[in-house]
Amino acid sequence: MEKKIGVYLCTGCGIGDALDVAALAKVATGEHKVPVCRQHGFLCGEEGRKLIEDDLQQGVNTMVIAACSPRVMTDVFDFGADKVLERVNLREQVVWSHPAGDEDTQMMAEDYLRMGLTKAKEMEPPVPFQGENLSKRILVVGGGLTGLTAAKEAAGAGYDVVLVEKSDTLGGYVKNVHSVPPLGPPYEEPQSFDVEALVSAVTGSDKIKVYTGAQIQKIAGAPCMFDVTIQSNGSSVSERVGAVVLATGSVPYDAEKLAHLGYGSHADVVTADRLEAMLKEGRVVRPSNGQPAKSVAFVLCAGSRDPEHLPYCSAACCVESLKQAKVLKQQNPDMPVYIFYKDMRATGNYELFYKQVQKDGVVFVRGSVTAVEDDGSGALTVAAEDVLTRAPIVSESVDLVVLATGMVSTASLGKPYKAQQPKEGEEELEVPADTILVSNLLNLEYRQGPEVPALKYGFPDSHFICFPYESRRTGIYPAGTVRAPMDYARAMDDATGAALKAIQCVEMTSQGKAVHPRAGDLSYPEFFMQRCTQCKRCTEECPFGAINEDEKANPLPNPTRCRRCGVCMGACPERIISFKNYSVGMIGNVIKTIEVPEEDEEKPRIVVLACENDAYPALDMVGIRRAQYNPWVRVIPVRCLGSMNLVWIADALSKGIDGILLLGCKHGDDYQCHFVKGSELANIRMSKIKETLDRLVLESDRVRFEQVSITDYGRLPQILDDFAATLENVGPNPYKGF
Amino acid sequence: MEPKYVSLEMRDYIVSMGAETVNWCMQCGLCTNLCPWRLVPGETSEKFNIRHMQRLGQMGMEGFEDEHILFACTTCSMCQSNCPRGVKIVDNVRAMRASIVGAGMAPANLRPILGSAHANGNPWSGPREKRTAWQQGLEVPTFGPDTEYFLFVCCHSCYDPRSTKVAQSIVKLLKAAGISFGVIGNEESCCGESMRKLGDEELFQKLAQSNIELFNAKGVKKIITTSPHCLWTFTQEYPELGGRWEVIHYTQVLAQCVQDGRLKLSKDGSKKVAFHDPCYLGRHSGVFDAPRQLLENAVDGGTVELSRSRELSLCCAGGGGRIWAEVPMGERFGELRVTDAIDKGAKVLATACPYCMNMLIDACNSLGKQEQLEIAELSELLAANL
Known part of the structure; x- marks a missing residue:
């Protein structure tokens, strides 16, 4: 694109009062010989916008707007995707956080303008990726409550659905239950659930194609271009779909492992499933003698919240047991019923149900069960350490003990997939491998493994804090109990949510746009393959498994799987991965354009690479709160700290920049990185920076990584000033002036 | 520690004695934290935990009969008015006491009190014929067919020398306000509020029946009480036994008179x-x-x-x-x-x-x-x- 650059300096919001705007304009018109440079006191107003639009008529196609933070006024300063726009943050990060009329504040503003101009000169308008033969159909894997609901909802929104169910009939677990906990006011009684109506809605819809007795043999491709091979009754069928809802549910925890609760040694110790089946049959009996059970004790958390078994809470068993207890009380109000629990987790409106079951006279015992024993007459007693009376207690004899076994996600049922081992002699990657369990649900043809990566306990990984519906495979949305333990009501909500995510995905992808979290982004990484050394870092490190590999280990990018974080760009030692508007060279040049004063001027320079999702907005908030920090910093927003390429650090240090501060998100088990692994990868790369520093004979104190969240604005000035103080002790970078 | 045994029979008995909401309790412990016993030291404070006592009731487990536990509650209702589950804690305490007292196991120090109420119609061991002794020197009207209010004087203010001044003052004030009121006299019995709280259900029923019959026979429609305890039992407990009158506390009547300018x-x-x-x-x-x-x-x-x-x-x-x-x-x-x-x-x-x-x-x-x-x-x- 032949560029004609326009620079627009806003003097409103205190910018004009704090800075020498004429001198600032000279950076554009003098140093950078920009043909158009205008000032306005209210650039985001109607008149200001018109000023820019008039220039667009005159051929300006690349704009550098030096005004407020790029995070605000995005609608006003949107001139279309065919233009190049770079925002220079003079307001929040210069004049609102530094003293007015100060020489150093002015230098900061001028540097930021230089950096913006450098970037604008190198950026190109993104050209959206367009695949071929795009499909907007949605594949739902699993025909239980969640899968049926997702299929019905997606079809209801006008999308074609392919539903694959392993067994011969639809309905799943809920088909076999007697009743479900109350779904509406007054939340006091169990209700029947018409699963047949849901099944007929699905089978009767001409938008839904159902495969029963079927499994996924293979899924190849990428969002809007998934080629699914379905094995159904011995034959293989191929379907092209756009997105996938994974709704394969869970299985109950294996009660054979619960011998300490009497399972296996006493015939009258049964699982909640077994009781449900008996309730459905209409006859609750003691398996030992076939006689009706006249009294029942429930043991909750049977295998859940137990480090020896399932360490997590299975979320539904409390209310499920309340429901079963209530059904028993409905059938016989005088029946003695006990519930032994750790914590009664009957949240929301289920509180009313819990209260009702208490009113019905069910005895609740809070504490851990210590023994389930034969009382000598063939009946059972349950002993527990009762927290509430601080004493061991023993129940009256009961006929039946019901173990409320926990939920095990079907995604967790499989052995870990071993990523390809590096060949002998190759440098070993220190990136921790993702957990991918070969659970035979999706059988993805992805280089990193055949299923969605798992977090703890085998549940599909997602950004639990901010984006629970996501998986780490774009276009694949786990829903229901495969994703996390939940009850019927929540599984139905979950199904609807996942259907909506799938719809968003096919719509965005078909327009060449990124999905969450850079929703709408039209840029995508392009690989300059001639210089690829087949090192596999991009394919290994992509948090979303977007890049496949050919037999010669060449990366095969799948742009519609990509979330546009730039982790591959940061990983590539050859710097061959670039976006139209973001590349290693571009940011390198931005760093090089910073003016580094001579050593005797005693004005150090610090490059801050800030994650634009959390750290950068936090820095804006520092300005909004008018907190002050040192004027030596030059902040460069990055898509994700994982897109940081080590060459930037070498670029900065060899130019005489005194220090580099990386501001990224929290990593670890409870990570906050929008791109899951970006911040962690940046941290791993940092451990390799020593080599670069040694080569330059520089101190390791010059580079620092800090984890900050968006709420850390109160802490940020201190972090920036502490780093400046450290650098003062280390002394100036000897490369200044080279 | 020796295990304790759950008894649903005992639980159901306590419920039948009036602890109808004991099962609603979810053992959050707010009651114990709000209890005034937490504000003082001593053996009762250490032993009495209302949350725990209700727990024992819920499970029909032994341990609540200890005098320091069973009879510690002052029924102040601080817990009950703040209970997130709406548990009628005071009723539960009363029912648990009744399950012991009703079986003839009232503690020794309470027996003379309950006995006096049985025999004399007051818990203060005052002879029935002395119930109106406080009126000496005062012309206290007798309740008749044309009297608007029946003034029910608490036994405490009939017999306790210090407390009789309360009855006397109230009479002076009612007179000054020109209220039509009168007392019945020696036939009146203790309202029974505290007897019932102590768990003597039988005694309460006897006192209440005697009063209801008396008041109704005299044609009582409206009652002024000197004590809030009589007020409460007349309004909250007597109606279901057949005593349905308009009952107010003397402070309410007088406040109205001051507002009207009558006093x-x-x-x-x-x-x-x-x-x-x-x-x-x-x-x-x-x-x-x-x-x-x-x-x-x-x-x-x-x-x-x-x-x-x-x-x-x-x-x-x-x-x-x-x-x-x-x-x-x-x-x-x-x-x-x-x-x-x-x-x-x-x-x-x-x-x-x-x-x-x-x-x-x-x-x-x-x-x-x-x-x-x-x-x-x-x-x-x-x-x-x-």
């Missing part, structure tokens, strides 16, 4: 007065403003609110039969109340309940603060300013 009070005294909300007038019956309005009209030295007042008022420890309990010095709630008043700079601590007056006087004396703080019943302050 003129001169402002007198330069002492600052604090008001102690009786549990059975305030939290139990919702009467908070009437006594305050009366005080405003009768006190010149100004009034002051205690830090714990109205719905959060601290119990005097006289309810639930605790007026007959022996409590060591340093463990009496009334002592905290006296200190509250002194801390706020009050010179007089007024209340509107004979039990409260009794408990606060004892507490003031045990602290030796008689010189600093005067304890008065509201009617006495008002009558002095007629």
Whole structure:
């Protein structure tokens, strides 16, 4: 694109009062010989916008707007995707956080303008990726409550659905239950659930194609271009779909492992499933003698919240047991019923149900069960350490003990997939491998493994804090109990949510746009393959498994799987991965354009690479709160700290920049990185920076990584000033002036 | 530790005695935290935990019969009015007591009291024929067909020498206000409120039946009570037994008269007065403003609110039969109340309940603060300013 650059300096919001705007304009018109440079006191107003639009008529196609933070006024300063726009943050990060009329504040503003101009000169308008033969159909894997609901909802929104169910009939677990906990006011009684109506809605819809007795043999491709091979009754069928809802549910925890609760040694110790089946049959009996059970004790958390078994809470068993207890009380109000629990987790409106079951006279015992024993007459007693009376207690004899076994996600049922081992002699990657369990649900043809990566306990990984519906495979949305333990009501909500995510995905992808979290982004990484050394870092490190590999280990990018974080760009030692508007060279040049004063001027320079999702907005908030920090910093927003390429650090240090501060998100088990692994990868790369520093004979104190969240604005000035103080002790970078 | 055994039979028995909501309790423990027993040291405070006591009731487990536990509750309702589950904790306490007392196992110190109520129609061992002795020197009208209000005087104010002044003051005030009222006399019996709280259900039924028959026979339609305890049982417990009258506390009648201009009070005294909300007038019956309005009209030295007042008022420890309990010095709630008043700079601590007056006087004396703080019943302050 032949560029004609326009620079627009806003003097409103205190910018004009704090800075020498004429001198600032000279950076554009003098140093950078920009043909158009205008000032306005209210650039985001109607008149200001018109000023820019008039220039667009005159051929300006690349704009550098030096005004407020790029995070605000995005609608006003949107001139279309065919233009190049770079925002220079003079307001929040210069004049609102530094003293007015100060020489150093002015230098900061001028540097930021230089950096913006450098970037604008190198950026190109993104050209959206367009695949071929795009499909907007949605594949739902699993025909239980969640899968049926997702299929019905997606079809209801006008999308074609392919539903694959392993067994011969639809309905799943809920088909076999007697009743479900109350779904509406007054939340006091169990209700029947018409699963047949849901099944007929699905089978009767001409938008839904159902495969029963079927499994996924293979899924190849990428969002809007998934080629699914379905094995159904011995034959293989191929379907092209756009997105996938994974709704394969869970299985109950294996009660054979619960011998300490009497399972296996006493015939009258049964699982909640077994009781449900008996309730459905209409006859609750003691398996030992076939006689009706006249009294029942429930043991909750049977295998859940137990480090020896399932360490997590299975979320539904409390209310499920309340429901079963209530059904028993409905059938016989005088029946003695006990519930032994750790914590009664009957949240929301289920509180009313819990209260009702208490009113019905069910005895609740809070504490851990210590023994389930034969009382000598063939009946059972349950002993527990009762927290509430601080004493061991023993129940009256009961006929039946019901173990409320926990939920095990079907995604967790499989052995870990071993990523390809590096060949002998190759440098070993220190990136921790993702957990991918070969659970035979999706059988993805992805280089990193055949299923969605798992977090703890085998549940599909997602950004639990901010984006629970996501998986780490774009276009694949786990829903229901495969994703996390939940009850019927929540599984139905979950199904609807996942259907909506799938719809968003096919719509965005078909327009060449990124999905969450850079929703709408039209840029995508392009690989300059001639210089690829087949090192596999991009394919290994992509948090979303977007890049496949050919037999010669060449990366095969799948742009519609990509979330546009730039982790591959940061990983590539050859710097061959670039976006139209973001590349290693571009940011390198931005760093090089910073003016580094001579050593005797005693004005150090610090490059801050800030994650634009959390750290950068936090820095804006520092300005909004008018907190002050040192004027030596030059902040460069990055898509994700994982897109940081080590060459930037070498670029900065060899130019005489005194220090580099990386501001990224929290990593670890409870990570906050929008791109899951970006911040962690940046941290791993940092451990390799020593080599670069040694080569330059520089101190390791010059580079620092800090984890900050968006709420850390109160802490940020201190972090920036502490780093400046450290650098003062280390002394100036000897490369200044080279 | 030896295991304890759950007994659903015992649980169901307690429920049948009136602990209808004991199963609703989810054992959150808010009750125990709000209990005034947490504010004092001592053996009862250490042993009595209302949450735990209800737990034992829920499970029908033994352990609640210990006197320090079973009879510790003053039924102040601080817990009950704040229970997130709406558990009727006071009823549960009463039912658990009844399950023991009803079986003939009342503690020794309570037997003379219950016995007197049986024999004399009052718990104070006063002869029935002396019930009207407090009227000496006063012309107290007798209730007749044309009388509007029946004035029911609490047994405490009939027999306790200090408390008779309360009855006398109230009579003077009602007369001054021109209210049509009268008493029945020796045939009246104790209202039974505290007897029932102690768990003697049978005695309560007897007293209540006797009163209901008497009042109805005399044609009673409206009742003024001197004590909030009588007020509460007449309004909350008698109706289902057949006693349905319009019942109000004397402070309510007088406040209305002051508002209507029928009762003129001169402002007198330069002492600052604090008001102690009786549990059975305030939290139990919702009467908070009437006594305050009366005080405003009768006190010149100004009034002051205690830090714990109205719905959060601290119990005097006289309810639930605790007026007959022996409590060591340093463990009496009334002592905290006296200190509250002194801390706020009050010179007089007024209340509107004979039990409260009794408990606060004892507490003031045990602290030796008689010189600093005067304890008065509201009617006495008002009558002095007629």
